[in-house]
Amino acid sequence: IQDVENSQKFEAAVTTDGVGIEVVCNIAKPQDAQSVLENGGEGVGLLRTEFMFEASAVEPTVDEQYESLKQIVSVLGSRQLIVRTADIGGDKPVSWLHMPHEDNPFLGVRGIRLSLRNEAMFRNQLKAIYQTAIWQHEQQVSSGIHIMFPMIAKLSEWQVARDIAEQVRRELNAPVLPLGIMIEVPSAALLADHLAKEVDFFSIGSNDLTQYTLAMDRLHPQLAAEADSYSPALLKLIDMTVKAAKAHGKWVGVCGNMAADPDMASILVGLGVSELSVSPANVPAVKLLIRSVAHAKLQEKAAKALQLGHSREIRKLYEDRSDLL
Numbered sequence: 001i002q003d004v005e006n007s008q009k010f011e012a013a014v015t016t017d018g019v020g021i022e023v024v025c026n027i028a029k030p031q032d033a034q035s036v037l038e039n040g041g042e043g044v045g046l047l048r049t050e051f052m053f054e055a056s057a058v059e060p061t062v063d064e065q066y067e068s069l070k071q072i073v074s075v076l077g078s079r080q081l082i083v084r085t086a087d088i089g090g091d092k093p094v095s096w097l098h099m100p101h102e103d104n105p106f107l108g109v110r111g112i113r114l115s116l117r118n119e120a121m122f123r124n125q126l127k128a129i130y131q132t133a134i135w136q137h138e139q140q141v142s143s144g145i146h147i148m149f150p151m152i153a154k155l156s157e158w159q160v161a162r163d164i165a166e167q168v169r170r171e172l173n174a175p176v177l178p179l180g181i182m183i184e185v186p187s188a189a190l191l192a193d194h195l196a197k198e199v200d201f202f203s204i205g206s207n208d209l210t211q212y213t214l215a216m217d218r219l220h221p222q223l224a225a226e227a228d229s230y231s232p233a234l235l236k237l238i239d240m241t242v243k244a245a246k247a248h249g250k251w252v253g254v255c256g257n258m259a260a261d262p263d264m265a266s267i268l269v270g271l272g273v274s275e276l277s278v279s280p281a282n283v284p285a286v287k288l289l290i291r292s293v294a295h296a297k298l299q300e301k302a303a304k305a306l307q308l309g310h311s312r313e314i315r316k317l318y319e320d321r322s323d324l325l
């Protein structure tokens with residue numbers, strides 16, 4: 001299997017009935033970009049930008065952020081690069097922000113909530129992103145940069161973030177970049193029909209969406225194993241999200257850990273997700289899986305999964321792969 005994976009890892013992932021699925025990568029620092037290409041990743045579905053903020057004792061300058069992003073696009077060229085704005089807070093504290101103690105940091109000032117409360121920092125990050133797109137333009141490379149906001153829970157958060165991004169873009173006279181949001185808070189999945197009208201894309205953060213749907217801390221030693229992405233409630237939210245996006249002609253990716261598990265990736269593709277973002281090492285196996293199945297069969301199976309009420313039943317359904325052959 002290793003040899004087959006290796007020989008085919010640079011080929012597109014197309015199901016046996018001709019549906020192409022984008023297989024891209026999650027990365028967390030510029031040095032990871034090379035491994036995306038080495039493993040056959042078609043781009044970056046999630047750049048976690050927290051490294052820029054965690055590493056330094058003071059706020060990084062726009063130039064420093066720009067240099068990091070330039071390093072990444074120098075490797076990726078015009079391939080897709082989804083830059084997620086800072087997802088600080090929750091499990092990702094930053095010393096120089098002097099964040100007040102919170103009893104429930106995962107329910108606190110985290111992700112876009114923190115960026116909107118530190119607008120100068122948010123604008124600086126957006127400036128660095130748009131400057132990188134300008135630089136690509138000057139190099140005559142069409143930019144594959146997308147901007148994505150984490151932890152959106154309300155329509156208004158998206159709209160304020162979008163308006164700030166648009167202002168920054170105009171000030172710099174930068175090219176228009178697709179703007180999307182993470183669906184990782186249940187309220188965003190429930191509002192997906194409203195959000196889908198306005199965003200360019202969704203990316204489902206299944207790690208947080210699972211944690212917030214089940215109200216189980218993703219890092220809790222006793223609950224982490226039970227906070228299971230086979231949860232029927234989670235699948236319903238993903239189904240709603242995809243249906244809303246499709247109704248408005250938008251695409252949906254998944255960048256949580258779920259995307260890298262072959263059985264769960266089968267569920268996601270069956271539900272209509274068109275992009276899976278996984279760690280570089282997982283790309284060959286995910287591509288191999290997609291090439292081995294018919295999309296129509298995955299759709300049928302996902303429809304069955306949506307009828308089940310226990311995660312163990314869904315897990316069992318996917319353990320048996322005979323109906324996919």
Ligand code: PEP
Pocket residue numbers: 046048087184204205206207208209255256257
């Ligand atoms: C997620 O929540 O699924 C996700 C991809 O974001 P992070 O793991 O960085 O919170």
Ligand code: MG
Pocket residue numbers: 150184205207208
């Ligand atoms: Mg998350």
